[in-house]
Amino acid sequence: MIIKCPECGHQVSDKAPVCPSCGVEIAGHIIRCSNCGELYLKEEPSCPNCHHTESHTKPSAMSGGEHPAAYNDGEKRHGSVIVMSVHEDDMTEKEDNEKTLQQTTADYPEDNSDEILEAFDEPETEEQAVDAEVVMDDNAAREVIANAAAEEDEDDGDEEDTPEKHNHMSLAVSLLIAVITGAVLLFLYNQGVGVSKANTEQDAYTQAIGSDEPTVLKNYLSENPKAPKAHRDSISKRLKTLATTEKNIQEANNDLTVAMASNSKATLQQFLAKYPDSKNRSEIEAKIDEIDWAQAVAKNDENAYLGYKAQHANGIHSKEADEKLKLFLVHTVTEGEKTRAVGAVRQLLQGINSKNTEKISGAVASSLNFLGAGGATVKDIRRYMTDKLYQADVKTINWHLGSPAEVTKDSNDAGAELHLKVPATLDIERQGGKSKRSYVISATIKDGRITRVNWNQI
Template identity: 30%
Template sequence: MAIIKCPECGHQISDRAPVCPSCGVEIAGKITLCKNCGEAVFKDQATCPNCGEQLKATTPPPVHTTTQPVPPTPKRPSAPQQPAENEQGKSRKTIIIALAISLVICGGIFYFYSSAKSDRCQEAYEIAMKSDDPLLLENFLNNYSDAPQEQIDSVSSRLAMLRKGDEEWMNTLASGSKSALEEYINNHPDSPHNSVALHKIDSIDWAAATTANTLESYKLYMDEHATGEHIDDCKENLATLNSKTVQPEEKEAIATIFRHFFQSINSRNEDGLASTVSSFLTSFLGKSDATKSDVITFMHKIYKDDITNMNWRLNNDWNIEKKDVGGNQYEYTVTFTATQNIERTDPSKEKSAKYNIKATIGAEGKISSLNMVKILE
């Protein structure tokens, strides 16, 4: 079996179909293919209407030959004429035979027409039952009102289901709710609207992520939309935000450096104190380009003769700003307060003070600047 174009109307049909379901012309046994262009043509056509190829051999011109005269045939005596009644009987018999032949021809035409119509109906039914287009199902019901009742019932039922689904989709679309869109997809896994629903869910989640503009919101979008429409933008925003956001482990590392710094002052540990600062500090207590020696000198200077003990306590009120300095390296600007408790031999002197501290932690993880301002209370 092959699919051809009807030579009469051009519709795609099987070469074994009795008639074309579109125009009704006979097909089976009446069609041949042009050897030149391959187009389907009627067998009784002399030339291909598509390319003009000769399909039937032309009748050669008659050859003129000289014939010998034929001698006349002697006449035979004519048979006696039959009675008029016999002639009338033959006439009636001829009429009956002609009527019978006409009935057979009409019956054949009706059979082929009914068969072709039934085939068209069956084909249209199968197409309708596979379609999600309500208009196509409506066309079947309008064009094949005499189809078998079970087919009409099936198509009507599917049409009602599609109309209900369209109504649900319009309501879902109007709500603009992510939960409603997800519920629609779950209830209608084969709906043609699901691609639009997924697109809208992606857009809703991306809008939420950019509005929050946090590491958590971008990570959530990536978890739920690994191949989402905004995945590249999400990764870029996440990297940018990560370069500015202080992670909990970074905050803890910064706090550890300052605790070590002040604990070394409490215990007058020169080596410990020197290990927390850079070799050169851009600023230390107002002095530019300070060194480790300047920091150690500061520690000894604050221990006056009457001071027997000193304890610096950090108040953990950190404010940390992160700066990308390239090469996946970061610099941190830190502000916080610290309380200085002093034990003295002279009870009339100050025993406690509080300071605002602003410092910088360089990319190497050491203090690169530190300045303090006493808070007057």
Template identity: 35%
Template sequence: MAIIKCPECGRQISDKAPTCPNCGVEIAGKVIKCAQCGEVYFNNQESCPNCHHHTPLSFQISNDNTAEPARNKKENNRQADTPTVQIPVPPTNHPTSTNPAQHQKKRKKSVAGPVIISLIIAVALCGVCFYFYNSSKKEKEMNDYAFAMKSDDPLVLQTYLNNNLDAPEEHRDSVMARMEFLKRQDRDWSNALVSGSKFALQDYLAKHPDSEHAQEARHKIDSIDWADASNENTLEAVQLYLAQHANGEHVDEANAALKKIKTKTVTQEDRAIVTRSLRRFFQSVNAQDESGLEDAVTPLLTNFLGKTDATKADVLTFMRKIYKDDIINMNWRLNNDYKIDKKEIGDERYEYTVSVSALQSIERTDKDKEKEARYRIKATIDPDGYISAMTMTKILE
């Protein structure tokens, strides 16, 4: 028999005691002694709880105390020969003892589970927070970038660069490129203003059609063109201004000037009306076309070859008289020496006064008679192109 410490409560007891009298845990046949450190522990544990050495199950606490003297052995032998009566000890009801190491492991497991779950939840929450923070930061950067790229203010662009140091490289490059563009645009505008020429302003608009100074540049060009047209004061100059600036600031002035100039200026259109009217008249005379001749004049002429308030019949009488019996053929040819004046008689309706020379060629039966004659033709033509007055004067050579 050996005295040991109860593995459960630590009290000194016999290794042969069925149970610990203090805590009631089973002792006899249930404990083992560590071969490494001598610690007594329950034999259902895999290793020593003190040094964690694995002790074979067969190494149990011996009933013999080898350190006792020989006399004790003899006494023990005598006691062995004497029959002993063992008083039965009633079993004590106590809770089944649990190995402390197992308790410790269970406690560790029970604590480790919630800790791990808490860590997982914490990491997940951090991830979610980081995601939303990063998304919010990215969205703010995108909004700042869009606003900066639409702005013409270099200060707005510089603010974006200062507040978004970790923005995507392509965004920062675009903003810096726009800043450089705006600086170049300001330099070009300053140069255009210093020059003050139409060419410099047009060059600026070609490079920067949507800049904040574009409208001012167009205004200056409009003013320059109108000043040039006013100084020249010709039909072509004013018409050119209106063609280039249909919605210009000086359109009303240009239209008034154009009307005034048209009253005094004979245009190609005016010249065409005059020449067409006179040619129709004399071609009808050459062909002895009475119908064509009537269509070339107004119903009532203020003056025709000295006769006032002449009619179309008077015009036909003139043609019949000049075709005498000895005339085989007659040809009137107008020279290109027109002198045309005009005056306004209505809203942009003009009456034309024209002077032009004409050559009359005659083929007669009598070869000795006059064959050619020159005349000065003066006529008045209404806005619709009809002759309303005419005189003919022979030019003596």
């Protein structure tokens, strides 16, 4: 039955060992006041509601026996009387007591009414609170005794089940705590593993991004599929760059093989134009030097050797070219004559570079053969500069004389004409870039002035 705990007022079963709220003992420690029906602890001396005092004695359950408080030995008895303790489960005890009292009064003489009333005030036992006392006949007593025994057995069974329920509850609580603890530990472990994986991935990324080996980069991508997107994008971009670089290197090696095998000056020059920073540049330039020297030797004339000198002033065969050119000199020219001849041509070129009319006028005769056109003047040279050299996209031009210069004369007479052949280069800077051309300049000088000048590109 559900009752209110006499200590804290919370609802609790009257068979519970203790109150789950305040911890006071319940089963076997609760008394219902026979006067007002109030529940209170048997350790209290009286009912806290009406202050009625109960006497605590063990009940007598005797078949066909006599109740010591109901009869005197000399008094007449109407029949056998059994006084049993019955624990009522509802709140109608007073009504049941009154009915029992009326029944008993009818079976006993009038003068025994006081004793019967005293029987209803019999004390409770130490183990169980007495709710009411009823007087029964022999057959009814047996039935009540059997029912009371069965109820006590049931109560005992419930009391035995209670510890088992508590054991089950404790086991469930322990299991729940274990599960929560395991979950927390698993979470902490996963956090630690996550940090460790992040550190490992960062180390792998640092190593891969600094490597030039495509295999290292590919291994990073395959071993770290869940790496940050920024890392994977950087590695992929790096891998693509390396692949492009590797492809370019392979292409350059193929082009080099073709150029070196071709033994063609044009093919070698195309390779240098395409790969200006090639590590094989010196090797290719030496190859071109050999090709030009072979051509000069094959022609074996003055212009051929001068052409070689113009292109390879410090070439492998430069000294050999000088020796060859000496063989073609007919008359000996003094150093002074040579200096004057070269100086005149240099002054003309400097005037063209700086667009200086005075320098040009000081270098040439009043009438000369200019680039194959006879009767030319300074104005004709200026027109050539405007129309041919300084075009709309040209920023600057620069003539540079090479060496050595070949100077000859027809005779050793004073005032004889000097004939000059000298290598030269023309650098042109345009809006779209720069270009360089090689020439051989031929000039005739008389009395320190140029009377004929021409340049042929080589």
